[in-house]
Amino acid sequence: MKKKKHHIISLMKYFHDFCGVEWLFYDLGVDEFSALWINWSSFLLTCFCLRYLLCTVGSVYIRSKEAPAKDVLKDLIEMCRGIQHPVRGLFLRSYLSQVSRDKLPDIGSEYEGDADTAMDAVEFVLQNFTEMNKLWVRMQHQGPARDKEKREKERSELRDLVGKNLHVLSQIEGVDLDMYRETVLPRVLEQVVNCKDEIAQYYLMDCVIQVFPDEYHLQTLETILGACPQLQPSVDIKTVLARLMERLSNYAASSAEVLPVFFQVEAFAKLNIAIGKVIEAQDDMPVYGAVTLYASLLTFILHVHPDRLDYVDQILGACVKKLSGKGKLDDSKATKQIVALLSAPLDKYKDIDTALKLSNYPRVMEHLDNGTNKEMSNVIIQSIMKNRTYISTAEKVEALFELIKGLIKDIDENHQDELDEDDFKEEQNSVARLIQLLYTDDTEEMMKIIHTVRKHILTGGPKRLPFTVPPFTFSALKLVRRLQSQNENVSGEEAAATPKDIFQILMQTIEALSSVPVPELALGLYLQCAEAANDCDLEPVAYEFFTQAYILYEEEISDSKAQVTSIHLIIGTLQRMHVFGVENRDTLTHKATGYSSKLLKKPDQCRAVYACSHLFWLDEHNDMKDGERVMLCLKRALRIANAAQQMANASRGSSGSVVLFIEILNKYLYFYEKGVLQVTIDSIQSLIELIKQEMSGENTTADLSADAFFASTLRYIQFQKDKGGVVAEKYSPIKAEFAETS
Amino acid sequence: MVLVLALGDLHIPHRAADLPPKFKSMLVPGKIQHVICTGNLCVKEVHDYLKTVCPDLHIALGEYDEETRYPETKTLTIGQFKLGVGHGHQVIPWGDLDSLAMLQRQLDVDILVTGHTHQFTAYKHEAGVVINPGSATGSYSSINYDVNPSFVLMDIDGLRVVVYVYELIDGEVKVDKIDFKKTTASST
Numbered sequence: 001m002k003k004k005k006h007h008i009i010s011l012m013k014y015f016h017d018f019c020g021v022e023w024l025f026y027d028l029g030v031d032e033f034s035a036l037w038i039n040w041s042s043f044l045l046t047c048f049c050l051r052y053l054l055c056t057v058g059s060v061y062i063r064s065k066e067a068p069a070k071d072v073l074k075d076l077i078e079m080c081r082g083i084q085h086p087v088r089g090l091f092l093r094s095y096l097s098q099v100s101r102d103k104l105p106d107i108g109s110e111y112e113g114d115a116d117t118a119m120d121a122v123e124f125v126l127q128n129f130t131e132m133n134k135l136w137v138r139m140q141h142q143g144p145a146r147d148k149e150k151r152e153k154e155r156s157e158l159r160d161l162v163g164k165n166l167h168v169l170s171q172i173e174g175v176d177l178d179m180y181r182e183t184v185l186p187r188v189l190e191q192v193v194n195c196k197d198e199i200a201q202y203y204l205m206d207c208v209i210q211v212f213p214d215e216y217h218l219q220t221l222e223t224i225l226g227a228c229p230q231l232q233p234s235v236d237i238k239t240v241l242a243r244l245m246e247r248l249s250n251y252a253a254s255s256a257e258v259l260p261v262f263f264q265v266e267a268f269a270k271l272n273i274a275i276g277k278v279i280e281a282q283d284d285m286p287v288y289g290a291v292t293l294y295a296s297l298l299t300f301i302l303h304v305h306p307d308r309l310d311y312v313d314q315i316l317g318a319c320v321k322k323l324s325g326k327g328k329l330d331d332s333k334a335t336k337q338i339v340a341l342l343s344a345p346l347d348k349y350k351d352i353d354t355a356l357k358l359s360n361y362p363r364v365m366e367h368l369d370n371g372t373n374k375e376m377s378n379v380i381i382q383s384i385m386k387n388r389t390y391i392s393t394a395e396k397v398e399a400l401f402e403l404i405k406g407l408i409k410d411i412d413e414n415h416q417d418e419l420d421e422d423d424f425k426e427e428q429n430s431v432a433r434l435i436q437l438l439y440t441d442d443t444e445e446m447m448k449i450i451h452t453v454r455k456h457i458l459t460g461g462p463k464r465l466p467f468t469v470p471p472f473t474f475s476a477l478k479l480v481r482r483l484q485s486q487n488e489n490v491s492g493e494e495a496a497a498t499p500k501d502i503f504q505i506l507m508q509t510i511e512a513l514s515s516v517p518v519p520e521l522a523l524g525l526y527l528q529c530a531e532a533a534n535d536c537d538l539e540p541v542a543y544e545f546f547t548q549a550y551i552l553y554e555e556e557i558s559d560s561k562a563q564v565t566s567i568h569l570i571i572g573t574l575q576r577m578h579v580f581g582v583e584n585r586d587t588l589t590h591k592a593t594g595y596s597s598k599l600l601k602k603p604d605q606c607r608a609v610y611a612c613s614h615l616f617w618l619d620e621h622n623d624m625k626d627g628e629r630v631m632l633c634l635k636r637a638l639r640i641a642n643a644a645q646q647m648a649n650a651s652r653g654s655s656g657s658v659v660l661f662i663e664i665l666n667k668y669l670y671f672y673e674k675g676v677l678q679v680t681i682d683s684i685q686s687l688i689e690l691i692k693q694e695m696s697g698e699n700t701t702a703d704l705s706a707d708a709f710f711a712s713t714l715r716y717i718q719f720q721k722d723k724g725g726v727v728a729e730k731y732s733p734i735k736a737e738f739a740e741t742s
Numbered sequence: 743m744v745l746v747l748a749l750g751d752l753h754i755p756h757r758a759a760d761l762p763p764k765f766k767s768m769l770v771p772g773k774i775q776h777v778i779c780t781g782n783l784c785v786k787e788v789h790d791y792l793k794t795v796c797p798d799l800h801i802a803l804g805e806y807d808e809e810t811r812y813p814e815t816k817t818l819t820i821g822q823f824k825l826g827v828g829h830g831h832q833v834i835p836w837g838d839l840d841s842l843a844m845l846q847r848q849l850d851v852d853i854l855v856t857g858h859t860h861q862f863t864a865y866k867h868e869a870g871v872v873i874n875p876g877s878a879t880g881s882y883s884s885i886n887y888d889v890n891p892s893f894v895l896m897d898i899d900g901l902r903v904v905v906y907v908y909e910l911i912d913g914e915v916k917v918d919k920i921d922f923k924k925t926t927a928s929s930t
Contacts, residue, residue, distance in 0.1 A: 385759065429785050432755035470756040470806075474882045481887065524805060531884035565805055565831075572834050576885070611834045659848075666844040673840070705850065712847040719868050 051092055054079060059099040062111060069103055069111035070120040076100070077127055086142065087158070089135040093128055094161040097168060100124075107174040118174020122183060125172070129165035130191050133204070136162050137197040155199055162200075163207045170211045180216050181223070189227045198232045205231070205240045214251035215258075217244065218265050225274040229281060237278055238289045242296040245271060249296075252303040262304045268311060271297060279322065287326065288334035294319045295341040302348040309357060312345060316360035323367045335372045338364060342376055346383040352391065355380075356399045370406060374427070377404035381430050384437060392440035394448035401456045407431050409459040428467035435471040443486060446479050447497035454509055462516040469513055473525050476502050477532050484536060499536045503529060507544065519556035523549045523566050527573040534579045542577065543584050550591055560600045567595055567608050575614050578621060585624075589615050593633065602644035606660050610637035610667050617674065630671055631678035637664050638687075645694070658694045659706045665691060666713055673730065681733045688736060744821055745773065747796065749893035750780025750829070750857040751877035754788050756806060758879035762891050762910050765878065769795045774895075776820060780857030780875065781829035782806050804829040804857070815849060821898045822924060823852045830856035830874070836885055839865055842872050852924060853896070853903065861886040862894070864905050864920050871922050873905060880910065 058076045062069045076096055083089040104121035105113045113120070139155050169175060169184055185208070192204045208224070209217065217224065224244070228237050252262060262268070275293050279285060294315050301311045319341065329335050342364060345355050355361060365376060380403060384391070391397055401408055407427060419427070438453060440446050453475070457468040480499045506529050513522040530545035549570065557566055570592055580588065592615065596608030613633035618624040641660035665687050672679040691710060720731040747769070752758060760766075774796045781804025783789055789809065792799055803812035815828040826849035833841050837859040846854040854872045860883035862876035873894055877883065880891035891910040896903050901924040909916050 388759075388763075425785075426787070429755050429787070433759040436755065436757070436759040474753075474757045477884075478882055521806075528884050535884075568832050568834065569805060572831060572836050573884075575835050614835050663844070663848065666847065670840050670844070705848075708850040709848050712850055716843075716847060716868055 051079060051083060052095055055092070055096045055099050059103055062100070062103045065111075068113045069105045070113055070124070073100060073104075073120075073124045077124060077131075080128075081131070084135075086135040086139040087154075090132055090158055090161050093132045093135075094164065097125070097128055097165060101168060104168075104172065106172050109173075118172050118179070119183075121172055122169065122175060122179065125165055125168050126184070126187050129162070129169075129188070132162045132165065133191055133195055133200060137195045137200050140197060140199070152199065159199075159203050163203065163211075166204070166207045166211050170213075177216055177219060180212065181220050185212075185216075185220055185223055189223065193227055193230045196232060198234045201231045201235045202240065205235075205237075206243060209240065209244050209247060214247055215261070217248065218251075218261055218267060221265060221267060221270045225270055228274060229277055233282065237282075238285065238293045241271075241275060241278065242292055245296040245300045249300045249303040252300075259304060268301060268305060271300065272314075276318070286334070287323065287329065287331055288337050290322045291319060291334055291337040291341060294322075295337055295344065298341060298344050302344055306348060309354065313358045313360050316341075316358055316364050320360050320363045320367075323364070326367060328369045329367050330369065335368055338368060339372060339376055339379065343379055343383075346380065350383070350387045351389050352380065352384050352387075352400065353389070353396060356396055356403075362399075362403050365403060370411060373406040373411075377407045378427065378430065380404060381407075381434050385430070385433060388437070390437055390439050392442075393445055394452045397438050397449050397452045401452070404431075405456075408456050408464070410461060424463070425467075428464055431464075432467050432471045435468065435475060438475070441482075443479065443482055443497060446482075447502075450476050450479060450502070450505065454505060458509070458512060465513055465516055466518045466521060469509055470521065470525065472509060473506060473528065476506055477528060480532050480536065499533075500538060500541065503533055503538065503541045503545075507548070510548075517556060519552045520562050520566060523552045523557065524569060526552070527569050531573055531576060534577050537579055539579045539581065539584065542579055543588075546574070546588055550588075553595060560604070563595075563599060564604050564608070567592070567599065568611070570595070571608070571611050571615065575618070578618070578624075597636070597640070602640055602647065603660060606637050606640040606644065607663070609633055609640060610664055613637075613667065613671070617671065617676065619674075625676075627671075627676040627678040630676050634664060634667055634671070634679070637667075657703050657706050658691055659703070659709065661687065661691045661694065662706060662709050662713060669713075669717070673727075684734055688734075744775050744898040746776045746778060746820060746825070746896040746898060747774045747893065748778045748780070748827075748855050748873060748875045748896060749878040750802075750875055751782045751804070751860050751881065751883075752788055752879045753782050753784060753806065753877070753881040754879065756784060757881035758877075761879055764910060764913075764915050765891060765893065765908070768908070768915070771795055776800070776818075778818075778825065778827045778855050780804070780827060780855060781812065782857065784808050800827060802827045802829045802856075805831050815845075817849050817851055822901050823898055823903060824850065825853045825855065826851035827855045830858035837861065837863075837874075839867065839872060843867060843870075846870050846872060855894075859883065859885045860889045862892045862907050862909065864894075864907065866920070866922060869925070871903070871905070871920075875907070876909075 055076055058072050061067065062072050080089070080093050080096060083092050103109075103111050104118075104124065105111045106118045106121050136155065136158065139151060139158075143151060166188065169188075175184060188204070188208060192201055192208075195201070205224075205227070228241065231237060248262075248267065252259060275297055279290050279293065282289075298312065298315050301308065301315065305311050319338075323329070329338070342361065345358065345361075346352070349355060365373060368376060380400075391400060405411060408431065435453060438449050440449065450472075453472055457465070457472055460468055479497075480502050483497065483499050483502075506525075510522055510525045510529070513525075526545045526549040530542045530549070533542035533545060553563070553566055553570070557563055574588055574592055577585070577588075589612070593609065593612045596612050597605055599605045599608055610633060613630045616624070616626040616629040616633065638661075641664060644660060645658075665684070668679050668684050668687060672681075672684060695707070695710065714736045717731055717734055717736040720727050721734075722728070752761065754760065761769075771794055775798065777792055777796045777799045779792060779799065779801040781802045783792075783801070784804070784806045785808050789799075789801070792801075800816050800818060801812045802816055803810065803814055814832065815826060817824060817826045819825070826846065828845060828849075830836065830842070833845055833856065835841060842854060842856060845856070852870050854870065856872070856874055857877075859874060860877035860881065861874060863872070863874045865872045873896075875894040876892035877889055878891055878893045880889045883889055893908055895906045895908065897906065903922050903924075905920045905922065907918050907920075909918070
């Protein structure tokens, strides 16, 4: 042991003496010295490396505990002062920091010494930090102006060397909140402010924020925020503040226990003021910068004070103020930030009601360009759909439609959005889905909602009506149903809204579709309303809806396929009507059969006509059973089927399919079973024979599906015979052997 | 064991915003081999969604469908069964079993699936079954007042098919089932 001790001391002495040779050069003249410098720079370099060695030696010395750590460290740090070259100095001091790290006289460490605090350790690190920062800043000013970019790049590469000191400070056990607040932070900030260097200030502020714990930041908010205005104007302070707020937001979100501290230190108030000051001071701050700050503060509020809608609205208001006079923003960075700003409350509150209460919300949206406004509107709708929240008052609906008005109508008359057709459809379909969520059980309020929705969708123009009128219609029809059931239960009370009122509104609204025009859609909707009116026993209303549907059919629907579908809807609906008196019913039925027989293609005609037969036989109403007219329809259908066969023969040289005959046969059986006397066994039998004849004819083209159909029909007849009882009796006279066809 | 999902009359977005979440969580991709849809989806998004549930998708044309190229009726064979699907607005009177039976005979199928009435029904008659899976979203219907969201799952196994109907009543999914056995194997 003794030998080792001796060895180290003599090594130290040797180095000390060696470094003492400086005085040798004091008397040299300038020229001599430069010559010496050039020649001896390598020597000096070596000298530089010696200082590294000294640090190593010093750290070993500390370890030996021959002298108190604080004394050795003091000497070492003084020694480093000799290297004033920035890069070399930085590296040397960084090495010192590294090598001394585990030997700091921290409390609880083995090198503690007799002091009871970590003050000495802190002093050491602070001093090292201060000197390193000075060296780092000096790099900025060395060399010609044209190399500035290169220098800044070099500086950027070396910045961690400086920042490391702060990290070391944060790791010192003895640095508690008090020491941080009294000593560490003020000293660090002092250096940061005084160095007046943009790069250093930005980096170090960020370092401080990242490296020290959030609880400390909360307690020293004023100090750190106070430093911000003192920084160089070119420092990107908004990013620094944003990151601070982000850290604090996450801290608040991490546990509910920390929240009271936020309130206690009035964190929000301080941040709000600081941000206000920064934005005011930096007049030329780009819009997106200011919005980013507001967005960060908003996130902060949502984490710390989610119940304070007034704070949220306040921030939005500040944002509006900053944006005022700027009209619609052209800057995509800014609009992106605004969308983030506006989406944050939606994500947090999940209930659109809350967002609707923020008076400044729509005002912020005003500043988005049309495209982004629509995008935001879509975000709002998606949020509502995701949370399946119902919007339950007319007032809220009004507010909501005001927000998303970009989707509801063309805002700018002159500026037509060139939206891709598919995108437009998707957009309008989401509006349609939204309409489904505008609902309340309260029928009076629902009526108001209906009125509000109608008002807005009618401003949509022909492009949008086909998407918005159907959901509106069904929403209204659902209300009619609820009113019906309400009236049944609560009789004697005057209802504020009646089904009749709603039907009036519907009539006018569906009429608006004629401006598009979409006659098939409108026809379908009219018939839906007719059926609903039927259920309310409102004969004139139902008749009017039918009239409108018929007019559309006659005047607007000329496409054959559309006609067939429309006829089916007309006949199907009419078949279910029970509210009509004889005259009205006759008129409508007559028209329907007329349309049926005028369809272009014979098979379509045939099918529509035999469908009409059902108009004359309603199961539930004995007074609407007219066997004669049923048979008339069926016979007419048969004639059409015959004509179709003949046409096929004439034009194609082969008989057409017998399918129509088989269909009519099935209808015969249907009505026969129902007890329509005019459908006689003879008529059934002769039709069966006709079919068999047609199928075995010379010119017949084999039609497997018709064969199968006929076979299954005959099977059915047999099945009925096998049933026994009344049914079997009915069916027994019918001869229906299966004819083998080739 | 072949699982066939039958559903329809969703009427999105005209009459409903979306499928009930409880149904959506049941319709997991990869479990079902075929999907039969009676029509009235009505928009492309619904088609795409059904496609993710099962790529073998058969849709019949409803009167409100945006895509007008769906066929009016379609037949397919699954195992020993011949199935037919149509929307049903063409069969008058709407929902009338005997008229639907005629369509079944015409298509020559064992199982006929139609919709339009938004009312779940499953009738065994003569040699076949006529099924209406109702409306998967429980949307408004002029024909049926009391609409609960419903769909049907058929389990086809040899000559036997078990028809499960899932109905959402007061927020709870209730299941019922009907057994059906074919008497003979289908002829070509």
